[in-house]
Amino acid sequence: MNRAWKGPLLRQAVALLLFAGLLAGLVGVAGSARLERADFVFNNTGEVQSLDPATVTGVPEGRILRGIYEGLCVKDPVTVRPLPGSAASWTKSPDGRVFVFDMRDEARWSNGDPVTAHDFEFSFRRFLLPETAAEYSYLLWKVVNAQAFCTGKDADGTEREVDWSEVGIKALDADTLRIELEDPVPYFLELMAFYPLFPVHRASLEAAQREFPDTWNVEWLKPERLVCNGPYVVEERRINDRIRLRKNPMYWDAKNVALDTIDALPIEHWGTSVNMYLTGEVDWLDGSIPPNLVPELLKRQDFIPKPYLGSYFYRVNVTKPPLDDKRIRKALSLVIPRRAIVENVTKAGQAPTWSVVPWKELDPENPPLEGEAAAEEARRLFAEAGYGPGGKPFPVIEVLYNTSETHRDVAEVIADAWQRELGVDMRLKNQEWKVYLDSQTNLEYEVCRAAWIGDWVDPGPLNFLSLFVTGGANNKTGWGNAEYDRLIAEIGLEQDPAKLEQLMLDAEAILLEEYPVLPIYSYVTQNLIKPRFGGLHGNMLNEHFPKFWYWMDDEELAEKLADLPPDLQEVPPGGPSGGKYAPVGRARQIGRN
Amino acid sequence: MLGFLLRRLGWFVITSWVVITVSFFLMRKVPGGPFSGERNLTPEIEANINAKYHLDWPTWKQYLHYLGPLNLDERGLFGDRSKPFGGVLTGDLGPSYKMRDFTVNDVIAQSLPISVMLGLVALMWALALGISAGLVSALRPRTGLDLTMRLAATAGIALPNFVIAAFLIILFVFLIPLFPVAGWGTLKHMLLPGFALGAPRAAYIARLTRTGMLEVLSQDYIRTAVAKGLPNRLVLMRHALKGGLLPVVSYLGPMTAWILTGSLVIEKIFRIPGTGSHFVNAALNRDYTLAMGVTILFTVLVYGMNTLVDLAYTFLDPRIKLEES
Numbered sequence: 001m002n003r004a005w006k007g008p009l010l011r012q013a014v015a016l017l018l019f020a021g022l023l024a025g026l027v028g029v030a031g032s033a034r035l036e037r038a039d040f041v042f043n044n045t046g047e048v049q050s051l052d053p054a055t056v057t058g059v060p061e062g063r064i065l066r067g068i069y070e071g072l073c074v075k076d077p078v079t080v081r082p083l084p085g086s087a088a089s090w091t092k093s094p095d096g097r098v099f100v101f102d103m104r105d106e107a108r109w110s111n112g113d114p115v116t117a118h119d120f121e122f123s124f125r126r127f128l129l130p131e132t133a134a135e136y137s138y139l140l141w142k143v144v145n146a147q148a149f150c151t152g153k154d155a156d157g158t159e160r161e162v163d164w165s166e167v168g169i170k171a172l173d174a175d176t177l178r179i180e181l182e183d184p185v186p187y188f189l190e191l192m193a194f195y196p197l198f199p200v201h202r203a204s205l206e207a208a209q210r211e212f213p214d215t216w217n218v219e220w221l222k223p224e225r226l227v228c229n230g231p232y233v234v235e236e237r238r239i240n241d242r243i244r245l246r247k248n249p250m251y252w253d254a255k256n257v258a259l260d261t262i263d264a265l266p267i268e269h270w271g272t273s274v275n276m277y278l279t280g281e282v283d284w285l286d287g288s289i290p291p292n293l294v295p296e297l298l299k300r301q302d303f304i305p306k307p308y309l310g311s312y313f314y315r316v317n318v319t320k321p322p323l324d325d326k327r328i329r330k331a332l333s334l335v336i337p338r339r340a341i342v343e344n345v346t347k348a349g350q351a352p353t354w355s356v357v358p359w360k361e362l363d364p365e366n367p368p369l370e371g372e373a374a375a376e377e378a379r380r381l382f383a384e385a386g387y388g389p390g391g392k393p394f395p396v397i398e399v400l401y402n403t404s405e406t407h408r409d410v411a412e413v414i415a416d417a418w419q420r421e422l423g424v425d426m427r428l429k430n431q432e433w434k435v436y437l438d439s440q441t442n443l444e445y446e447v448c449r450a451a452w453i454g455d456w457v458d459p460g461p462l463n464f465l466s467l468f469v470t471g472g473a474n475n476k477t478g479w480g481n482a483e484y485d486r487l488i489a490e491i492g493l494e495q496d497p498a499k500l501e502q503l504m505l506d507a508e509a510i511l512l513e514e515y516p517v518l519p520i521y522s523y524v525t526q527n528l529i530k531p532r533f534g535g536l537h538g539n540m541l542n543e544h545f546p547k548f549w550y551w552m553d554d555e556e557l558a559e560k561l562a563d564l565p566p567d568l569q570e571v572p573p574g575g576p577s578g579g580k581y582a583p584v585g586r587a588r589q590i591g592r593n
Numbered sequence: 594m595l596g597f598l599l600r601r602l603g604w605f606v607i608t609s610w611v612v613i614t615v616s617f618f619l620m621r622k623v624p625g626g627p628f629s630g631e632r633n634l635t636p637e638i639e640a641n642i643n644a645k646y647h648l649d650w651p652t653w654k655q656y657l658h659y660l661g662p663l664n665l666d667e668r669g670l671f672g673d674r675s676k677p678f679g680g681v682l683t684g685d686l687g688p689s690y691k692m693r694d695f696t697v698n699d700v701i702a703q704s705l706p707i708s709v710m711l712g713l714v715a716l717m718w719a720l721a722l723g724i725s726a727g728l729v730s731a732l733r734p735r736t737g738l739d740l741t742m743r744l745a746a747t748a749g750i751a752l753p754n755f756v757i758a759a760f761l762i763i764l765f766v767f768l769i770p771l772f773p774v775a776g777w778g779t780l781k782h783m784l785l786p787g788f789a790l791g792a793p794r795a796a797y798i799a800r801l802t803r804t805g806m807l808e809v810l811s812q813d814y815i816r817t818a819v820a821k822g823l824p825n826r827l828v829l830m831r832h833a834l835k836g837g838l839l840p841v842v843s844y845l846g847p848m849t850a851w852i853l854t855g856s857l858v859i860e861k862i863f864r865i866p867g868t869g870s871h872f873v874n875a876a877l878n879r880d881y882t883l884a885m886g887v888t889i890l891f892t893v894l895v896y897g898m899n900t901l902v903d904l905a906y907t908f909l910d911p912r913i914k915l916e917e918s
Binding site: 035047048049050051052055057130131132133134135137138150151153215217218221222237238239240241265267268269271272275276278279281432433434435437438439441451452473474476 | 623624625626628629630631632633634635636637638640641642644645646688691692693694695696699700703704759762766767770773774775776777778861862863864866867870877878879
């Protein structure tokens with residue numbers, strides 16, 4: 001090694017250069033990454049899988065896609081019933097099998113192209129193509145021949161090749177889209193506002209395929225190339241940092257879109273999420289709140305939980321003795337201390353439920369057994385099945401849950417009650433999320449924690465009841481009942497709302513007799529949101545369409561807060577981000593605050 | 594020197610191959626897959642997805658395909674129009690299964706510079722605090738000052754970085770609002786997470802420096818230097834530091850790799866879009882390609898850093914020859 005290399009002068013020079021480079025780098029990074037705060041910033045809780053509507057599933061994806069695309073319908077921010085979106089109107093045949101959508105003439109893609117019925121036909125075809133591998137593709141399987149087109153098999157399993165021309169989705173002309181179903185789907189219009197069924201822009205997709213034959217799959221979704229038809233377009237996207245949405249001037253209803261920019265931050269850490277809200281860097285958290293903060297937050301004007309179409313329950317593996325005995329399952333369900341769980345563990349206003357259908361109103365004539373009466377009945381059932389004092393010893397029950405403090409706390413409360421009332425010993429077992437899912441699917445458990453969130457509000461109970469058909473992909477209990485399957489199939493065909501209601505009650509009654517699942521509580525939405533923010537309501541699906549969002553002025557805010565207890569009515573000073581408010585009268589126009 | 598580097602390269606190839614192979618097969622053995630979720634897929638849809646991502650192939654075939662450069666795929670990974678996936682040997686780490694709008698190369702290219710920047714800030718904190726504390730301790734051994742420094746160092750090692758982060762946030766965000774609570778983009782965003790990440794390392798460095806310096810300071814050549822009348826400052830800078838910092842240098846290699854990639858918790862708390870969170874998320878999501886990608890990245894970093902450290906030894910200590918290492 002040359003001595004000069006080790007000379008102090010050179011070494012100092014090298015050190016100095018390195019240091020200067022470092023500083024320059026720091027300044028460079030700092031400068032390039034800087035973005036002004038958006039008009040509205042929310043925590044999207046995780047990185048989105050993709051901006052391609054056909055292939056995604058998940059809540060964070062939905063929040064973004066509802067901003068940048070528009071389906072045939074959108075949903076009312078309060079009732080979540082379908083409203084006209086890209087389609088201006090539609091007709092439904094009396095038997096509920098044929099929908100004809102009349103496209104909105106003024107609807108435009110972000111590059112100025114009109115949104116046509118052909119776009120939707122192209123997008124639905126792409127959604128069903130096997131190589132798209134859409135996880136949600138089953139949503140359209142009730143369309144004539146769609147299941148065979150998607151999977152090469154009919155519903156009854158016969159193999160059949162189907163050409164697209166035979167599938168019941170046709171653009172009759174640029175303005176008219178006809179969809180024909182094999183059986184009526186009561187929530188079909190709600191599906192048309194569901195993000196997997198949003199349209200994609202054919203010309204830009206195909207242009208990307210020509211330009212980037214190797215990498216189009218990633219390229220066409222880049223912000224600079226993505227053409228959308230929603231109220232917002234994607235301006236910037238950085239992994240694990242943010243998605244910046246900007247108002248789409250070509251959107252047909254752009255004059256009623258209030259915010260210019262929206263930032264979606266994928267904050268995973270709940271503590272950070274709350275910290276950012278408290279320091280004003282984020283305006284809306286949807287969940288992602290540490291449960292121990294909930295009692296504190298409930299005293300504030302910006303945290304008002306609302307009923308949410310979701311249900312927390314325990315699945316029971318009915319193939320494992322002694323759990324194959326429905327008396328045992330019923331006894332276990334009877335002594336679950338539901339009220340103690342919602343009051344002492346979850347604390348955010350969740351409601352105890354005795355049915356897997358959440359927010360079910362209790363029959364005042366015939367309330368569910370609770371407390372000592374329930375325990376006595378449970379002990380009677382146990383004795384009848386041959387267990388309890390003087391009977392066979394009851395084996396230890398293993399309860400499986402995915403690793404999380406809340407799930408553990410709930411399980412401990414239940415374990416305590418089972419031990420106390422029935423002498424049943426319970427062993428808790430936690431598994432990492434994907435392992436837990438695997439165990440559940442393969443019936444490698446005895447009792448396991450589970451939950452389900454509904455996808456449509458009408459008919460809401462069907463979300464939950466349809467899970468438990470024999471062999472259903474999401475049954476996961478080993479339970480099956482022919483009469484139950486028949487009722488569920490009939491619900492699909494029924495057009496009369498009253499009869500449909502009765503069918504659902506009948507099906508639910510079977511579940512309540514057989515207990516393949518032990519219901520625990522109904523969910524609430526946990527939105528921590530600046531009180532001044534309007535157009536975002538805690539609705540049953542907790543689904544929010546950014547086209548309705550705006551900031552209120554002081555007057556409207558005071559009006560809204562008037563419903564709260566007196567100490568929460570103070571109007572916080574100043575608007576957000578330099579006082580950007582909605583166009584005048586907008587709040588009234590959307591109504592219902 | 595050249596021989597040394599070539600030998601290192603050879604071992605690098607073998608090490609990487611073992612790491613890739615072992616992690617590939619281990620990962621496929623873990624229950625659950627990239628597409629399992631709360632909603633179970635019907636078998637037909639699952640078949641479509643598995644076919645699209647080749648998860649229906651036997652594991653050995655997936656492995657050969659992943660390794661490349663032989664392309665086993667007649668139709669390309671994404672339908673017939675797409676480029677055949679090149680495999681790791683061509684530098685193509687494949688598409689991410691979970692962040693499907695990005696390739697693994699994209700993910701690493703976006704996140705690594707951020708982690709490097711965070712790591713540099715942490716490194717500066719660690720070295721500046723660690724070496725100065727260590728020096729003070731070594732020069733005034735068994736005094737109150739020494740004791741205080743050592744206590745602080747012990748506390749620094751014992752406290753996990755997320756506890757330090759929580760203290761920093763309470764202190765400098767909520768009580769004295771000097772810094773933003775989280776995020777990335779300006780120098781202000783970097784100082785707190787850099788400190789939280791660097792502090793435990795600083796503590797360790799302080800102890801290494803103290804031990805190293807105490808040993809060197811008792812050597813004959815230092816006594817000689819002092820005896821011939823050199824000022825203390827010169828003795829320290831010219832003679833003692835070189836030898837005294839050797840333990841610190843050998844610790845620098847693994848530490849740098851660790852700081853660049855092991856900052857998961859700090860990245861989450863301060864919402865920094867670096868590489869650290871991909872390590873854990875990729876594994877939790879069973880994002881096979883991304884998990885492989887970051888594992889390979891980590892292997893390269895650790896190996897590269899250790900080689901650099903070995904090279905640095907020869908500069909600092911003429912007694913060490915590369916050929917012997």
